[in-house]
Amino acid sequence: MSSPQNTQMTPGIVAGRLPTETLAENFDDLHAPLAPHEATVAADRCYFCHDAPCVTACPTDIDIPLFIRQISTGTPEAAAKTIFDQNILGGMCARVCPTEDLCEQACVRELAEGKPVEIGRLQRHATDTLMAKQSHPYERAPETGKKVAVVGAGPAGLACAHRLAMYGHDVTIYDAADKPGGLNEFGIAAYKTTDNFAAAEVDWLLGIGGITVKYGMRLGENLSLDDLVGCFPAVFLGVGLGGVNALRAVGEDKDGVRDAVNFIADLRQASDLTTLPVGRDVVVIGGGMTAVDAAVQSKLLGAQNVTIAYRRGRDAMSASRYEQDLAASKGVNLVFNAQPVAIHGNGAAQEIELEYTKDDGSGLKGTGETTCLKADQVFKAIGQTLETDGGLTLDGRKIAVTGAGRTSRAGVWAGGDCASGGDDLTVTAVAEGRDAAEDIHNMLMS
Structure with missing residues (x-):
């Protein structure tokens, strides 16, 4: 991962905006793990469908009704084995997989009641239970020499x-x-x-x-x-x-402009979040999960104003609606149909100029109408290469x-x-x- 850009010319980008205690609270587990009795109650909501649509919606084809039934019968370790047989990284996927767009969206409970079985949290409960035992659940076959x-x-x-x-x-x-x-x-x-x-x-x-x-x-x-x-x-x-795509905007080489991927990597590897610099006015360009993660974490680090600017409409964002709503709930402003044309400032970013866009059926085009936002830090999250x-x-x-x-x-x-x-x-x-x-x-x- 590349090192952070020099922020000496950008006085708005500083570390330690929030005290350690507040940062610890802000970056606590997004979804607390289910207690055993909570898992049992959540599992009992499953209809255990024979032709379960949730399985079809799972890219790894986990037998979801089976592992939920195993949880409901008090055998979460067996449930974890059912998961790991198909997805050996089932623990991480339970945390980061967009279940709201995959298995939970296909859940019969979601279609009937608007409240699906909490498949992701149940998967985490099962996998965490087995992984806590430390021993690996699989044995190697005899060595092949290959x-x-x-x-x-x-x-x-x-x-x-x-x-x-x-x-x-x-x-x-x-x-x-x-x-x-x-x-x-x-x-x-x-x-x-x-x-x-x-x-x-x-x-x-x-x-x-x-x-x-x-x-x-x-x-x-x-x-x-x-x-x-x-x-x-x-x-x-x-x-x-x-690699990260370029903004193709005038001034994107100014101090304070960097890749969102590297910002997230620095944050993930930081042993003390009070040492991680963040701007006062942050603008993230992009519409995917990386854009949301960078924007939300900027806000959690103490940035005063954080905006996600996306060149198309809300429905075209690759970040799920759940992630969009999460960003909004954390105080992130979402601006749609706006693309960057210039970053202004004397050596360092001070504001970003956005042009409104529209799609008349022949492709996305700029309208010529622009607006400017204060921005001492700009993150590029417009796709990787x-x-x-x-x-x-x-x-x-x-x-x-x-x-x-x-x-x-x-x-x-x-x-x-x-x-x-x-x-x-x-x-x-x-x-x-x-x-x-x-x-x-x-x-x-x-």
């Missing part, structure tokens, strides 16, 4: 590595960072994954054995796809999207894949955010890593 390389220790890479290790293969994970987890560690809002859960989950996952992680290894720099293919019969790429493709065929701006993640090169698979198809979600990345592992295993053993 070796696989996984590039990227994010959700896709970890899911792929675990499944392959479970089958008895030896896996080496190469990651560019100095610790594993990918976006789970560096890119998720701190109030969604408290108590260092991302790191604890990786440690627990590695308990399967047979997985070695090597850090500081970046594809295209000190790691070559040609070398990997020459050394391993199978390579899986889960490198994510490391693939930094390295290893020379593979691309589909648009991502690695082209077919089937269970097969790329244009024999012996190379890809999944997660770097691969074409699917949503850029943790749960989707897990599913793609898992499915690629199954395909790799079949190839190795054939």
Whole structure:
């Protein structure tokens, strides 16, 4: 992750806007875990549908009625095993997955009453219960002698590595960072994954054995796809999207303008939030989860005025309506149909000029009408880009894949955010890593 920009020229960006006690309260767990009796009551609301629409809506195909029934019968550990069989990162997905747009939206209770079964919180209850026992619930098959390389220790890479290790293969994970987890560690809002859960989950996952992680290894720099293919019969790429799109606005190189992804990473790795600088007037450009996470956390750090500016309408935002409402509840102002055209200030950002937009059916266009907002800090959250493709065929701006993640090169698979198809979600990345592992295993053993 890149280091923060120099903020000496931006006096509005300061650390310690709020005392330690207030910050601790602000960044406490967004959803408190269910107590055992609460989990039982929540589980009893499930109809245990035979053709459950919630299962169809789950990217990892978890048997949701089964695990909820197991909770209702007092066996949360068995429920966790049902979850982990399909999604080994079920603990994190229970915290960050947009269940309101997936399984809970499809819930029969939601359709009938407007209040779904709390599938996400029930999943967290089950997975946390089993993970607290420390022992890993899976044993490795006898060693096959086959070796696989996984590039990227994010959700896709970890899911792929675990499944392959479970089958008895030896896996080496190469990651560019100095610790594993990918976006789970560096890119998720701190109030969604408290108590260092991302790191604890990786440690627990590695308990399967047979997985070695090597850090500081970046594809295209000190790691070559040609070398990997020459050394391993199978390579899986889960490198994510490391670059950030430019605003293409005049003045975006001014002090106080930075990538939202790096801001969130700095926040996630900060041991003391009182040392993290934040502006007084913050504007976030974008309409996805990263934009919401950056905006909400700016407010929680003590920024006085925080605005999300998105170039299209509310319905086009990739952030769920729940996340939009969460931002509004924290005091974040949402401005729609507005795009940045200039950032003004003498060396450092002081205000941002936005142009209103409209779509007349022939594409999004500026109207020529503009407005200005005070902004000493501007975060770019307008999508990420693939930094390295290893020379593979691309589909648009991502690695082209077919089937269970097969790329244009024999012996190379890809999944997660770097691969074409699917949503850029943790749960989707897990599913793609898992499915690629199954395909790799079949190839190795054939």
